[in-house]
Amino acid sequence: MPVTQDDATLMDILxxxxxxxxxxxxxxxxxxxxxxxxxxxxxxxxxxxxxAHRRCNQRKGDRLPSPGELDRFFQERRGSRLGIWPPLKALRDAEPGDEWIAVARAIADLRT
Ligand SMILES: [Zn+2]
Structure with a gap:
């Protein structure tokens, strides 16, 4: 489900x-x-x-979030109805060097 205005307001608060x-x-x-x-x-x-700012969004580009960014995200979302997408949990638990595989696997699992 795409992000609604209510979701965006809640994100801003979090x-x-x-x-x-x-x-x-x-x-x-x-x-x-x-x-x-x-x-x-x-x-x-x-x-x-x-x-995120447009420029920060563009600078981030197509990389995965860093461990520090994931920690912050998990903290911000704790107890929030916005939730945490399951592949982000798989990414957090992935072995170093195995991040993309872990994410791809978790996304495939969601589709089965
Ligand atoms: Zn920014």
């Missing part, structure tokens, strides 16, 4: 009004960044989306 990547205030200029990029099967759902 992120303290700040860009997920640089931590600076983001306000109404926020864009939706997909933690697992859509180009790699990342879902267009609130559970895989954070708010």
């Amino acid at each position: 992120q303290g009004g700040r860009c997920f990547y640089c931590g600076e205030p983001v306000g109404a200029k926020a864009t939706f960044d997909h933690l697992i990029p859509q180009a790699y099967g990342g879902a267009d759902e609130p559970a895989n989306v954070v708010l």
